[in-house]
Amino acid sequence: MSARGSPLARKTLSTPHVRAPFRNNFACPPLNCGQMRPVAARDMILNIGDTVRPGVVQAVRGPGVAAAIVAALIITGLYVGREIFVPIALAILLSFVLSPPVDRLERWRVPRSAAVPIVVVGAFVLIFALGSLIASQVTQLAEGLPGYQQTMQDKISSLRSFTSVGPLERAASVLQDLGKELNKPEASVETPRTAPQPDQAKPLLVEVRAPPPTALENVASLISPLLQPLATVGVVLIFVVFILFQREDLRNRLIKLAGANDLQATTSAIDDAAGRLSGLFLSQLGLNTAFGIVIGLGLWVIGVPSAVLWGILAGIMRFVPYIGAFIAAFFPLTLAIAVDPGWSMLAWTAGLIIITEMTVGHAIEPMLFGRSSGLSPFAVVVSATFWTALWGPIGLVLATPMTVCLVVLGHHVESLKFFDILLGDRPALSPPENFYQRMLANDPGEAVEMAEEYLKERTLSEYYEEVALKGLKLAHNDLKRDRLPAVRLAAIRDSVIELIDDLADEDDDARKGDTNDAEAEAAIEASVPMPELPFVIREGLPAAWQAEYPVLCVAERTDLDEAAALILTQILSKHGLGARVAKKEDVSSSGIFRLDGEGVALVCISALDDGSPAYTRHVVRKLRRKMPQANILVCYWMAENLAITKDSIKADALATRLSTAAKYCLDLAQPRGETSEDGAPARDVVLRVAG
Structure with a gap:
């Protein structure tokens, strides 16, 4: 009999693997020779003494937990130590108020050892005089309060009679009486009381009187309520004097704590903060x-x-x-x-x-x-x-x-x-960030409200350039970093279209109004005024520009490019130059054949991505084959790659800002006979500016 067929061998081989001394803890079949099994991180035992418990997640202590603990400790310390911190806070604030008078005396050649006591003593004399005046006024008010009681009672009675509702008030009174009658307890049989015995002794009334206070106790009772305020005033006085004497030393220590790596920036920040x-x-x-x-x-x-x-x-x-x-x-x-x-x-x-x-x-x-x-x-x-x-x-x-x-x-x-x-009262988000956030939330209404405030002082083209296009650039940057799903682009484009429609009645001219909106003021402060764009008259344009839409704005790749093209289209239309938009599908290999180029004198390629000039050259070549009669302007909105030129992408002109692109289009549409101030043809001047 072979060893494999023996009863002992059959018994051993028939025993389940999980009953073996070294059982399979992972509930997986045993491995064959040369096989490897991946082990999940939750099943790994890092040390011999470690115990792995499935389903238990270890708590992660991040910086937020540490910050919360520190904040809780600080708040607890401020509450427990308020007897110390209140005088310190008062002293710091008083030192801010008293520093300018001390500086003024020092400029008058008064030494600091005399200037500080003069200012501090004068300030505290005023404070004590004010306190005594308040005390006398409170005393007079307390003496006169009883005389006002009858007037208050009369007015309360008049108000009550004025607000009474007649029958309703009587009905409420009847209901209250009925409720009292229902809640009245039943009469109980009283037990007869035992009559007092004539010879029973009455208890004696004992009155305990405290001895009259001594003169020292009277003085202590008068002084004790004043001890804490006087102690606080004394501590404040000491801190104010030391802060005013040691201002430079305290400033240097604060600079060291804030950061001594950049002394110039830190010093200017501290001085500016103290001065403000x-x-x-x-x-x-x-x-x-x-x-x-x-x-x-x-x-x-x-x-x-x-x-x-x-x-x-x-x-x-x-x-x-x-x-x-x-x-x-x-x-x-x-x-x-x-x-x-x-x-x-x-x-x-x-x-x-x-x-x-x-x-x-x-x-x-x-x-x-x-x-x-x-x-x-x-x-x-x-x-x-x-x-x-x-x-x-x-x-x-x-x-x-x-x-x-x-x-x-x-x-x-x-x-x-x-x-x-x-x-702070400054806007938490910059105007472009706020615009982008509203587009993400599919809420162009709030963006329109901010635009209307902005337009009280600036032009429509300035709003589009400084706020809207920069907001679209933020969206494009998120798209490049894979933080913005591609499916959201159409929603952003639709929100921009709604914004443009709401601003369709606004003129693109200079404003002289004033806004009180904080976000609009922040946008205006951050923006650079644009030169006024010219207006053109269709009847006076050359024959090539007489079509209804002589300008064709093409979106290069994404819906964001299409939104930017729509903005340029509206600005050109407000200045008398007709323009329409072609979607990104219209410049694809199959869509280029369906693109209508009839009557087009200028093609504007709208692109927020300036990192692929090779693709732009490809689009330019296709458009030239389709519309050889048209000039081509490439608009790299808010471009960061300054090495790109119009020659490198085979275009007639290159613009990075809305003002430059709109001015190029409007000047190109003017008759060629017009000249600029320096005598050069208007078109040549614009080409140099646009490039």
Whole structure:
């Protein structure tokens, strides 16, 4: 008997593989000689002691988690250490306000050792005088409040009678009485009470009186509420003095922290930030002081009690934009209701506050320092809520100045850039990025609104060149990097077509309006004014240009090229030159035969891709064979490859901007007899400019 046929061998071979001591953990058939099996990463055991558990995903700790932990620690530290950080924040803000007076004294040859004490002592004397004035006003108000109680009760009664609904109110009262009757508990049988015994002793009333406070305790009770404010003032005073004395040393340390690799850029950024903050806070201090004086005088004339107190409060609360004036207006409006038996004082008070705030906020403030504080309205509300939750009422006053500091530093320091993006009032996206994003979202309506704001100051061709074509270039760059699916191109083209249709009634001429839209202002600041394009009259054109559409704009490859061609077509049409668009399929090997070239005097090839001049030469050759009578202009929109010339692609002219392409087309259509200022034929001059 062979070994293979023995009972022991049959028993061994019949045992399943999974019951072997070294069983197959991967539930796969055993390998033959020379075979290899790929092992998934989840099945790999990197170390001998590692245990692989299927279905368990290891948590990945990225930079976002670390940043969240750091932010949580910082916020916790600010809350726990508010007794320390509040004086430091006050000292830093006061140093920004007091630095210009110190600099002025130093320019007058006053040494810093004398200039700093003079300015600091003067500032704190004003602060203490203001505090004593507030205390006296609060005392007078507290003494007069009981006299206003009856007036308030009368007005509440009049309001209640005015808002009563007669039968409905009586019906509600009846229903309430019925509900009370239904909910009344049933009468219970009272147990008889035991009559007091005549000889039972009554309890004695014992009164415990504390000993009268000593003179030292009276002094301590008076001083204890003032200890914390005085300590805070002392800490602020010390920090302000040291900051003003050590400004240069602190600046150098901040430069070292921000980055010493580029001292010139860092120094200019720090100096610019410090100068801007000092000027902003000093201007706001003066403006808010004037605002408080006007409010105080107006309330005094109207007859509102403690007018000086409400003027001071209005000046302080106006450091909180958008909502500070409304918070400060609550108290004088309430007093106006309580003092006057009628409603005239309330109306005069509300009118005073509204007119003054509108005048200062919308007329004087923009004239003095531009777009307010540089914060978005959302950032103001969020910062006010955040700092008030951390530090209480003082945090509400400090919220805007501290947030302005963060935004200015974020504008200059790269590592703090996110503060400028999140909290600043500058548009987060550039105008071309915003245009591209709206096209991706298939929402050309918002792009049209921004275009209409832009067109209040600039021409239509400038908008197309500085915003629309640059936005299409961004889309093309994403397409080259495989970040934009090709199926989205048609949707972007359709959105651009809708945008062009909505702007069809706009003229391409100079504007003298003014826009207040932040995104439109950013686009205007970034754009370069274009020279005015000429207008042509069809009847005065040469015979070759008398056709209805003498210009044919051809899309080279993609739907984005077609969208750019449509833009050029509209600009030419607005200047009197008819143009039409041929799709990319019309220049293919089969579509070129169906392309209608009748009456075409100029062919414009629209291309956003300037990286394939060989393909452009191929398209130019096909178009020349189809329309030998036509000139050919290649438009490489926003070209980055400056080595390409019109000779290298066998074209008559090459343009990279909308203004150059439109000017070439319009000048080429003019009669050849016209000359330019230097006596050269107009066509030759344009060819040199376009090239």
